[in-house]
Amino acid sequence: MVGRLILVLGDQLTDELSALREGDPSRDIIVMAEVMGEASYVPHHPKKIAFLFAAMRKFAAHLEAKGWRVRYTRLDDPDNTHTIPGELIRGAAETGAVEVLATEPGEFRLIAALEECPIPVHQFPDDRFLCSHAEFDQWAEGRKELRMEWFYREMRRKTGLLMEGDQPAGGKWNYDHDNRKPAPGDIGFNGPLRHRPDAGTEAVLTLVASRFAGNFGTLDPFWFATDRDGALAALDHFIAHALPRFGDFQDAMLDGNRFLYHSVISMYLNAGLLGWREICEAAEGAWRSGKAPLNAVEGFVRQIIGWREFMRGIYFRQGPDYTRMNALGHDRKLPEFYWTADTAMRCVSRAVEQTRDEAYAHHIQRLMVTGNFALLAGIDPHQVHEWYLAVYADAYEWVEAPNVIGMSQFADGGIVGSKPYVSGGNYINKMSDYCKGCSYEVGEKSGDKACPFNYLYWAFLHRHRDRFGRNPRMAQMYRTWMAMSDDRRQASLDSADAFLARLDRSAPV
Incomplete structure (x- = not known):
């Protein structure tokens, strides 16, 4: 007897899913689907699409090996309706099921689509997270x-x-x-x-290359893990070889080294292939066994149980209109160089590349590079949000939107942060080698050769003085601005106006 359909989404690839716990393998059928509605609501990076499709196919096979029946729709299925509700309706028509079990999606857009589905959908809490x-x-x-x-x-x-008891290890929280x-x-x-694609992943890569050829982003080389074993191996590799120095240099940027000591496992965590607890316990174990210093481990753990969980809390507390905030x-308009990397600002160009x-x-x-520039230049925060959602393999709205709308663009008016994250070129020069060889001079404060971050920074403060002038965390910045001579302040404002005018007419910058 057919029971219910159980929906498993592409970022819910774990046996610990609440909807699976509610199901019965002897009579319920799992629905998984590769649909254009999810693959194209923003122009996702081809690597992200390939990662998710390959991981979904392998997870479906894993569920079948565990005794589940899985109704899996591939992107090139001629009967594919290309929406999640459409595939649920089609699955119900073919199986006779009259109810769907689902774990709450991580985007209001999809939550609403399930609520409006003609078939009753029971959405269970996503308890993979630490904080409900x-x-x-x-x-x-x-x-x-x-x-x-x-x-x-x-x-x-x-x-x-x-x-250590009720006190933080080492006596400090942070x-x-x-x-x-x-x-x-x-x-x-x-x-x-780096993982070599197997035959199944190669088939997905071929499909993605043909269907998403116009999307921003290169597909090759593709080296992401696409199953839990590979994700666990990536975690072990980071803990053993990079975590000890992660903390010291987590804010640094190098032109010739794209990864430094970063873990690059967030796409596995956000897709469900890894869980927060096993990641944090592996890092804590490295500290307790003397293999990694406390500052590195604490900084890493904070990103996961602190910042990641905080972002999710903000997203769901603020509701579906959060991404439209523009305080x-x-x-x-978002500059074209966010898609082409065609700008003389070397730091921005390298980050986009x-x-x-x-x-x-x-x-x-x-x-502090792409986000900082967008904020200083006054870019529409919703356009910035959609760019970040499109281009990163770990981006899902629940985590991306508060990071962009709140932390990066201060578009929420201070819900996430107490001040905007803005800086001039000196910060980028201190934390990177991007400024070496740049067409602009980071030491120049105004004029055609000056680093645009320098004069855009002061113009931003000037433009928003009524809002930030009394912010105690920005008092020193405003004192510095007011201590400048009238001529120097005006030179900064004139340089900013000239640069933004070129930006507005899509002239090279």
Whole structure:
């Protein structure tokens, strides 16, 4: 007797899924589908599409080996309806099922689509995360400010990670001040573990190359793991070879080394191939066994049980209109060089090139290069949001939107951060080697040869003085601005106006 359909989405590739726990392999049927509706609502990077399709196919085979019946629709199935609700309707018509079990998706867009599906869909909480919606709301209720640091401490207490009794290991909650070193001359790590595509993955690559040839991003070489064993191997590789120095250089950027000591496992975690607890316990184990220093492990764990969980809490607490917030009134069109890398600003060009080739850039490249420029230049934050959602293999709206709308673009007016993350060229020069050989001079503050980040920074502060002038975290910046001579301030504003005018008419910059 046919029971119910169980929906498994492409970012829910785990046996620990709540909808699977509610199901019965003897009578329920799993539905998985590669559909254009999900593959094209933004122009996703081909590597992300290939990763998810290959991982979905392997997870479907894994479920079948465990005794589940799986109704799997491939992208090139001529009967594919190309939407998730459409495939549920088709599956119900073919099997006689009258109900669907699902784990709550990570995007309001898809939650709404399931709610509107003609077949009843029971959405169970996604309890793969540490903090439920209700728990986050309870923590947030009544607080004047929602700050990640205080939330993170609660998550440390809840999990016991890096705790010594009721106190943080080493006596401090946060070792971020130890984790901001510029990149050394030599990186003793060859990057994340690279996997050779098997025959199944090669078939997906061929499909993606033919169907998404016009999308931003290169498909080859493709080296992502596409099953749990490969993801676990990538985690082990990072813990053994990169974690010990991850903390020191996690904010650094090098033109000749795209990965430094970063783990590059977020796409596995966000797709379900890895879980937060096993990742954090592996890192904690490295510290307790003396194989990695506390500053590195704490910084890594904070990103997962602190920042990642905080972002999800913000997204679901703020609701579906969050991505349309625009507190600063920015409305400039996203420059074409975010897709072409054709700009004389070497840092931006290199970050976009890396994104194009790898579907990856680390958090400082995203925040302080491409994000910083967009904020300084007054780019429409919704366009910035959709770019980030499209181009990174680890991007899903629940995690990407608060990072962009909130942290990067300050479009939420301070829900995520207490101040905007803006800087001039000096910060990029300190933390990278991008400025060497750039067409612009990072030491110049105004004029045609000056680094655009320099004068755009001061113009941003000037433009938004009414909002930020009394912010205690920005007081020193405004004192510096006001201490400049009238001529110097005007030169910065004139340079910014001239640059933005070129940007608006799509002239080379």
